[in-house]
Amino acid sequence: MATTAQSPVSLDRQRESPARPLALARWLELVALMIVVIVAVGGITRLTESGLSITQWQPVTGILPPLDQAAWEVEFAEYRATPEYRFEASAGGMTLAEFKFIYFWEWFHRVIGRLIGLAYALPLAWFWMKGAIPRGYKPRLFALLGLGALQGTIGWLMVRSGLSGQMTDVSHFWLSVHLLTALFTLGGLVWTALDLRRLARDPAARPASLTAASLAVAIVVFMQLLLGAWVAGLNAGHAAYDWPLMNGRLVPEIDWSGGFWWTLTHDPFLLHFLHRWWAWIAVAALVWIARRVRKAERRASIAVHSAFGTMVILGIATVMSGVSLWIAVAHQLTGALLVASLAWAMHADGVRQRATAD
Template sequence: MRSPQGMAGSSLLRSLGRRMKATVTEFRSIPNAAEAYGPAVLTAGLTPGQRRQLAVWLGVCSAWVFVLVVVGGITRLTRSGLSMTSWKFTGEKPPSTPEEWEAEFARYKQTPEYIKTNQGMTVEEFKFIYFWEWGHRMWGRALGLVVALPAAYFASRGLINGPLGRRLALLFLMGGTQGLVGWWMVRSGFQEPEENQVPRVSTYRMAGHLATAFTIFSALVWTTLQVAIPVPPTVAAGPEAAYASRLLTRFAHPLAAIIGITAMSGCFVAGKDAGRAYNTWPDMNGEWFPSEYFSERLPALRNLFENTAAVQFNHRMLAYTTLAGVATLWSYGRQLPALPPAAKLCLNALAVATAAQVTLGITTLLTYVPVSLGAAHQGGAMVLFTLMLGLLYSIKPAPSLGTFRLLIAKYGQAATAAAVVGIGGTVVNMH
């Protein structure tokens, strides 16, 4: 007959055993292990409906920046960027009377661009370039309202926590400084150019302006994905998908960098009007390597960014590298059947978009860069980058060891109790 102490001990162990089983079940389902890290931190405690509201708003902000960049490209292609000779923090309203238009036009007539390239321009022609620049500036300022007003509303309802709020504040600050960066770029175009040179803004400042825009856009898209899909597809799909995604990630990150560098090189092509030179393909005016690639009047480093032949040749080579890289990544991805469906979708879309972008670039070159094709080509670069971000998120790796340390810190007491129960049960059985 068992002693009362033994029966009590057995009862205690059974009770602790049930608790251990419940603890292990909870541990395994920590949405469950994945929700304790990364993206889920931004939406902790929110319902799916609330996350959806935030994701739609952030998606609209991303689309707004997309349009802003494309309109900026049109502003450059139509040579409208230097039409407004002043910049005010609070914004400008366009002239509304003939007298105001004449006064604005008179200020433009004092600029090097008018004196050297636009002599004889009419007021009506001036209005056309003015409205593109004004529209670009106002669309950028409106972005501040598109971000700030909904952010205030969501914050008042408790939908924006500390981590998300800090990220949005940083993006808002970056967006606010973009106007200053843009004016800093425009001011360079009001300086007297070198002899026999066309007045234009500094290509280096233009590249900085575009790089900042790409950074803001990328951060918004990434945040949208994190809010909409707190648990990345790879984490939710299981170990086989995680392993396949890890293999693809090794090649995807370098390719993303190449795509970004190619887009930035396109900015130098635009800044130097290099797209209106060497309008043949696949050769460059009958040469496979342009004889003008090296300029005696430019230092070696500046030659890469300021010599028309070098700028266009470099952009072509980077485009070919991007195409080859995407084709290789796509081919490799097809050999990984365990990839999450979202990753396969992004990979296929990326391959199609890359082929379309290269075709569009060649067509734009052969037709001497019409505004419509030039703007579409710039938009295509952003589509390509967006799909690359989608792919990177869809193959985002599972939690690291540091994450499991976080889990242990969060659920350590229950885990320790489970371990004690397990050891205790073993000891009792031995006796």
């Protein structure tokens, strides 16, 4: 019986077997969903002033909360030594029950972070040992692991920024780095999962490329997310409760006495104003990218439109409700969904460009 000689490409694919791109994609999508959840919980943690309730970073033993009254008293005493308690919370007093409430949200936030680390690292190790990772994807998957580890370190540096000196909150700079790193990781997970889904459908498919158009939109949205993080970190959402005016004015009164750069990065009225109106530039950019990919990936276009439309409505509602906890959290949650939707649209644009070039 005659045999057919196998090409070098076929032999290479056999040696890579059993690559499981669809299983990998589903795993990354699950981790991405967990990041969306932790972004929402992080919003609750910030809005309830819970972030400084745990004053130590204990990656292993910290997974357990205090288990008896004596342990709770120790934790409460450590919190009472923080600038936040001395200069703010102590004025109205705080009961142990109230402390337990804020402690829960910070503890829950940290536990979810640990679970995300395990949900990523353990399957990655398993897929790696089984030889199930397609060629070219190991560096990217390892980089995403590194981002996760970096995020934990950034989170602790953020908390530490509020535990020393005279600050009664964490630094809004560290807060923005913490949030934006999480959102960048989310986008990376979505993009990689989409590449792997294409690979599952077509073994010859190549990763999508980043287009100049997509990069431009991402920069515009990045600026809006950065402003939003600074608004949250400085409690600048409370600068005005009316819309579209701010305290009855189109342009609020801004104190420039601290200098241009200090005012640009610290003044709550200016940052609130910029966050409101840069949003419309971001909307224009998002409409443009959504229409650009509508024929190539209609679902991504719909997702982008839905996300930014909902986010704008929730942003206005957050202001007019006096920064209602759950509306503000929904606003931040939608921001994470917007990032995932934008990554989907940017990926579709990259696929479209690569197909045109080929």
